[in-house]
Structure formats: C-alpha cells, structure tokens
Amino acid sequence: MLRMTATVVAVLAVSSAPGALTTPKAAAQEVPCDATCVHVPDPPVLACMMGCGDPAPDSQEATLDGPDVPLVALTEELFLLGGASEEEWQAFTEISEVHFDHDGNLVILDRRQNRVVVVGSDGEFRRHISRTGQGPGELRMAIGVGVLHDNRIVVRDVGHNALFLFGADGNFLEQHVAIREPSTRMQSQSVIGSSQTLPALLGSFPDGRLLTARRRGARALDIHTIGRGSREVYRAYTPPPSEAAGSESVSMIRIGEMEVQLPGGILPRRTVFGPPLLAAVLADGEIAVVDSVGYQVKIVRPDDGSVRTVLERPINPFPVTAEMQEAARERESGGGGAQVIATGPGISGAAGRELESAIAQSLVPEMDFGSEVPVISEMGVDHGNRIWIVRSGEDGVSPGPVDVLTPSGGYLGTLSEDFFQMPDAFGPDGMMAYIELGEFDVPVLRVLRLVSLTVAGG
Structure with a gap:
C-alpha cells in the first residue's frame, strides 16, 4: 500500500544582505510519515477475535447497511527485518516505504540512507537497487518507490528531478522526467525561493501506468504514463478554504533562535481533519x-473518471473537539505527522536533520482544522482484490475498526482495532508487512501471513 501525501518541494535561498538571516540554500519537502506501528505477540501463530461488540450469531448477515459483523483472523509471523541484526543490509535508519512485488519480494526504501533494498519472500537479501551517485540511474535523493505488475521498480528521485525505471533483476532501464506540477518562483525581503508540488504516487495499473494524486489546491487523481505524461481522470471534492486559517500557506518558520519570513505559498498550511x-x-x-x-467509497472507471458505484455504510462523521485538536498537535510535534526533507549545498547529516526538524515544528502552530473527523482515515486493496477500510478512532487521531469490503458491494465484516491495524503493504498469498519501531526506536519490518479470515461464531 502506498501512503504518500502530496509532496511540496520548496527551495529556500536566504539573502545575505545586511540585517538578513543567512543560511545555506535548502529544498524542503513534505513527505508521509503515517506508518502504523503494530505490536504483534511473540507466538508465530496467532488466532484473534476481531470485531466490534458482541460476537455475531451464525445467522447474522453481513451487509453494508447493517451493524458491524466481527471477524476472526488467523495469522502467522514469517520473519522480522532490521533492529539489532548483525547483517549490514538490515541496518535501517528509516523505513520510509515498503511494497511487495507479485512474487512476494519486498521492496524497501530507507530515505535517510538513500537506498532501496529488495528482500525475498523468505526474508533473505536479494539485492540493492542502484547506489548513491550522480550518474545515470544512480540515486541522489530517493523519496518514493513503486512496483509495477511485471515486477519492474519505479524510483522517484528529487535530486535528479527524475523517475527511474529498473528491471525486476535490479538493472537500470530508463530515466524520465519526474511526475510534477509547474514550479512557482517567489521572493520576499529575506527569502528567494520556488515551490513545486509533486503528486503522490498511489499505485500502478495492470498495463504499467501509475495512479497519482494532487492533494493541494484543486484535488484530483491523475493517470501517468511513464515517459509520456499525465492526464486527469477524476476531480475530487475540494472543501472551501477555512476562514479561520487566514492564509493557505505558512508565513514564518523558526530555526533555533532565528525567524525566517517566507513568501506566500512556499510552504502550504497543513489541514487536519479535512x-x-x-x-x-x-x-x-x-x-x-x-x-x-x-463513509463513501467510490468505484471509478479509469477511462473517463465516471463513478460506477458507491459503497456506503450508515456511519457518520463526528465533530472535532478541542481535545482532538490538541492531540493532533502533540502527534505532529512528536514526529507523527508531516516530515520535511532538507537538501542543498552544505545541508547534510545532522545539519540537515536539524533543519528538517525545525521546519516541521514550525508547521505545527500553523495547522488548520476541519470541523468534522472523517469516517475513513485509510484505505488499501490486497492481492485478493478486497478493499480494507480503516475508520477513525473515537479520539479522532488513533486508527479505529477495519472494515473489509469487495468492489461489488460485499461487506465481509469488521476487525477490531484492539487486535488488528492496517499493514503498510499487502502482498501475495496473504503476506502483510508492518513498519514498526524496535528497541531504542530502531526501525524494524515485521512480515506476517493472513492464514484465514472468517466470521466469528461461523
């Protein structure tokens, strides 16, 4: 499952004129960091009662417009990657994304180390995809990956401003212009910069095209043909701007004891509960x-963007409270929300991470809030074509129950958030991958197999 927010690249060059703040040129990019951390008990085989409320009797029919029907899931743990492993290839510093190919191999992006690792379905190392460098197919700043249906691998590199295509064997095939929108140049008294929105990469079609999303401004879904460009396929609902926000962008960031005034539009204001x-x-x-x-899941045709059907359940959004807003601020301040990537001459290592943290923290007080908590917070599709829907938790921030649907309108049941959370990636044969934090907050990747999913009491 690809979970990427709309990406904004902002190049900041701070003037060295008298009285102005001086700092190295940097590119700031908003990327996702909403990976779910899941604790899985130690026994390799685990049977869980997953539902909401009392177990359903055998005769209870699972329908979209009916009550929740609890499910029982049987899972087995396959392997764990990262953590205290002595193998160098497992020494991850940040597991930014993980995907399965159609043979069950894992494709893992470690953004901090600028590397892409391929691991077999048995948990053994297969290969690295490319290496850090300036040459064709070499990685300068990989910020996203995707897997096509024929197991070719796509890497988005903002350092090269390119989209790289690699074969299933890891060999470099092609380089294309990055999926992006036009940049806008901006200038203020102390900052000269440009802002560029990179659409989120959400998945691939059977024919090799990519699905992308524009989540800033006029929200839309595009279909991107590698090497040929994008076309809009669906225009999403875009809420009107909040009057309370005052501006759609952040006007100032703080770096240490220094304040930097930003030109309008260079860093978009983050909206929570929209x-x-x-x-x-x-x-x-x-x-x-x-x-x-x-609670509406639209099934959209890819040729013309028309809606074939809508899957709905009688579950309503609930109002956002002051406590929910504070919880959202705490989550963002603790690194649970948007992240920032900073790059440029003189920006690397600890200095880069310090700048990233400073910019991310500056975004927290500037957040805007919607009036209602959306019913649905996450969605994924597994290799069996089932649609997994994560509902918002009662506190508005935590994940809630997980519904399992079919594209034809079937409702298979509901999994309790107490025992199950959405995996970061679905694979073939029931494989699921979870990005977690292990001892000393070292990232690990836990891989399970969903053995069975049945109605409780059935």
Missing part, C-alpha cells in the same frame, strides 16, 4: 476512491 483523498487500483483497473468525510 476530507481525505485516498485511492487504490483494483485488479480490473478500476479505482477505489475516498474523497469526503462520510
């Missing part, structure tokens, strides 16, 4: 879309 824009490609090429605060 309607999501979630999408995933189904097996037949149709697109499952969520773009409102209610």
Whole structure:
C-alpha cells in the first residue's frame, strides 16, 4: 500500500544582505510519515477475535447497511527485518516505504540512507537497487518507490528531478522526467525561493501506468504514463478554504533562535481533519476512491473518471473537539505527522536533520482544522482484490475498526482495532508487512501471513 501525501518541494535561498538571516540554500519537502506501528505477540501463530461488540450469531448477515459483523483472523509471523541484526543490509535508519512485488519480494526504501533494498519472500537479501551517485540511474535523493505488475521498480528521485525505471533483476532501464506540477518562483525581503508540488504516487495499473494524486489546491487523481505524461481522470471534492486559517500557506518558520519570513505559498498550511483523498487500483483497473468525510467509497472507471458505484455504510462523521485538536498537535510535534526533507549545498547529516526538524515544528502552530473527523482515515486493496477500510478512532487521531469490503458491494465484516491495524503493504498469498519501531526506536519490518479470515461464531 502506498501512503504518500502530496509532496511540496520548496527551495529556500536566504539573502545575505545586511540585517538578513543567512543560511545555506535548502529544498524542503513534505513527505508521509503515517506508518502504523503494530505490536504483534511473540507466538508465530496467532488466532484473534476481531470485531466490534458482541460476537455475531451464525445467522447474522453481513451487509453494508447493517451493524458491524466481527471477524476472526488467523495469522502467522514469517520473519522480522532490521533492529539489532548483525547483517549490514538490515541496518535501517528509516523505513520510509515498503511494497511487495507479485512474487512476494519486498521492496524497501530507507530515505535517510538513500537506498532501496529488495528482500525475498523468505526474508533473505536479494539485492540493492542502484547506489548513491550522480550518474545515470544512480540515486541522489530517493523519496518514493513503486512496483509495477511485471515486477519492474519505479524510483522517484528529487535530486535528479527524475523517475527511474529498473528491471525486476535490479538493472537500470530508463530515466524520465519526474511526475510534477509547474514550479512557482517567489521572493520576499529575506527569502528567494520556488515551490513545486509533486503528486503522490498511489499505485500502478495492470498495463504499467501509475495512479497519482494532487492533494493541494484543486484535488484530483491523475493517470501517468511513464515517459509520456499525465492526464486527469477524476476531480475530487475540494472543501472551501477555512476562514479561520487566514492564509493557505505558512508565513514564518523558526530555526533555533532565528525567524525566517517566507513568501506566500512556499510552504502550504497543513489541514487536519479535512476530507481525505485516498485511492487504490483494483485488479480490473478500476479505482477505489475516498474523497469526503462520510463513509463513501467510490468505484471509478479509469477511462473517463465516471463513478460506477458507491459503497456506503450508515456511519457518520463526528465533530472535532478541542481535545482532538490538541492531540493532533502533540502527534505532529512528536514526529507523527508531516516530515520535511532538507537538501542543498552544505545541508547534510545532522545539519540537515536539524533543519528538517525545525521546519516541521514550525508547521505545527500553523495547522488548520476541519470541523468534522472523517469516517475513513485509510484505505488499501490486497492481492485478493478486497478493499480494507480503516475508520477513525473515537479520539479522532488513533486508527479505529477495519472494515473489509469487495468492489461489488460485499461487506465481509469488521476487525477490531484492539487486535488488528492496517499493514503498510499487502502482498501475495496473504503476506502483510508492518513498519514498526524496535528497541531504542530502531526501525524494524515485521512480515506476517493472513492464514484465514472468517466470521466469528461461523
């Protein structure tokens, strides 16, 4: 499952004129960091009662407009990567993304180390994809990966401003212009910069095209043909701007004791509890879309963007409270929200991370809040073409129950958040991958297999 927010690249060059703040030129980029951390008990085989409320009797029918029907899941743990492993290839500093190919191999992006690792379905090392460098196919700043249906691998590199295509064997094949929108040049008294929005990469179609999302401004889904460009396929609902926000962008950031005034638009204001824009490609090429605060999953045709059907459940959004807003601020301050990547001459290592943290913290007080908590917070599609829907938790911040649907309108049941959370990636044969933090907050990757999923009491 690809979980990437709309990406904003802002190049900041601070003037060295008298009285102005001087700092190295940097590129700031907002990227996702909403990976779910899941604790899985030690026994390799685990049977869980997963539901909401009392177990359902055998005769209870699971329907979209009916009550929650609890499920029982049987899982087994396959292997664990990272942590205290003595193998160098498992020494991850940040597992930014993980994906399965159609043979069950894992493709792992470590953004901090600027490397892409391929691991077999048995947990053994297969290969690195490229290496850090300036040459063709070499990585300068990899910020996203994707896997096509024929197991080719796509790497998005903002350092090269390019999209790299690698074969299933890891060999470099092609380099193309990055998926992006036009940049806008801005200038203020102390900052000269440009802002560029990079659409989020959400998945791939059976024919090798990519599904991307624009989540800033006029929200939309695009279909990108590698080497040829993008076309809009679906225009999502875009809420009107909040009057309380005053501005759609952040006007000032603090770096240590220094304040930097920003030109309008260079760093967009982050909205929490607004309607999501979630999408995933189904097996037949149709697109499952969520773009409102209610429980609506639209099944969209990829040729013309028309809505074939809407999957709905009678579950309503609930009001955002002051406590929810404070919890959201704490989550963002603790690194649970947007992250920032800083790059440029003189920006690397600890200095880069310090600048990233400073910019991210500056975004927290500037957050805007919607009035309602969306019913749906996450969505994914597994290799069996089932749609997994994560509902918002009662506190508005934590993940809630998980519904399992089919594109034809079937409702299979609901998994309790007490025992199950959405994996960061679905693989073939029931494989699921979870990005977690192990001892000393070292990132690890836990891989399970979903053996069975049945109605409780059935």
